Amino acid sequence: MQEFLVHGYAATSMDKIAAAAGVSKATVYSHFHDKTGLFTALIQRLACQKELFVLQELQTTQAEPTLALKHFANQMLNNIAADPQILTFIRLVIGESGRFPELAQAFVKNIEKPGIEVLTGYLASHPALQFPDPEVAARAFIGTLIHFVLVGRVLHGETLLPIERERLIDQLLDLIIGSHQRQIHPS
């Protein structure tokens, strides 16, 4: 897996994989039919293990919504900061999503979908929040954070399009749930 993450699918050779695994090439081929079979098996497994979003806490927390969501956002960004392999994994899945659509769908199913669904459930069920469309609110929240990571970390745009993490999170929360001060045509 390390080889695929570093070099991508096409540029990774079965020789390097066998060497990294400490076995011969023929042994690798005895466990997996071919290179695509090995690749899909590895990515599918990683898509099940990796967790971008910390969902357990969100389902059980009794903290105030603003604080809970702030904590949720910070945990996600901390995950990525602590494990940069996540960035490489995202690059690989997106980069190969045209040629391995089933792997991309595994990523959506195991990582994106639970995140949006749990957050939607949280936003819909918490009595202090009254969104007309909780799913869109969840998509806006997660979409803004993912886009922040995509531009800043994945695409190396931190210096080109800089913004403080705390400012983004605080102002995003204010925009979405604490927006009663700002209205159109204030009267």
Next chain:
Amino acid sequence: MQEFLVHGYAATSMDKIAAAAGVSKATVYSHFHDKTGLFTALIQRLACQKELFVLQELQTTQAEPTLALKHFANQMLNNIAADPQILTFIRLVIGESGRFPELAQAFVKNIEKPGIEVLTGYLASHPALQFPDPEVAARAFIGTLIHFVLVGRVLHGETLLPIERERLIDQLLDLIIGSHQRQIHPS
């Protein structure tokens, strides 16, 4: 460029490129020093040409903000629907962003940055809108749309995590600029 878009960087051979261009391989090498030089030149050029966001209109429109933003969002999604090559281009740039960081930065500089900056300017300058942080509002708007495209089209998640485009746009606009009906602890 077609070869790179379809097969990715590593899986594209200089033989195929030469054949697709209708010249010999030596001729390609007389114009570009090596494969990486050709690749970077092509991607840099495409990053300047492609436009995800239609910015001209947004700077000159006199329509009501909600309508102008709705039009802006629809134009962006129409662009992508009309030219699926954009999806392949995004896959390629993100997929190679670890090995070609300067290309990823060209993407941010020429596509993401102008989009966020022009939208920020619009949100900040329009008298009917009073955001405490217009840049975060712009990032939330664009981030939600990009994430929608990323999950649905790039990662083939339309069926796994379906949502109507019009619902997303309308509810997103309501969430961000028309949110005076919904408040925390309504009194």
Next chain:
DNA sequence: GTCTATACCGCGATAGAC
């Protein structure tokens, strides 16, 4: 089950004629 050895092919890059 795992090894060594190899078949067979395509790769990036260049030499040298025209």
Next chain:
DNA sequence: GTCTATCGCGGTATAGAC
């Protein structure tokens, strides 16, 4: 400037011994 021909290497996948 563009061509044909070629070099040297590394690719995926397998055969057959242990």
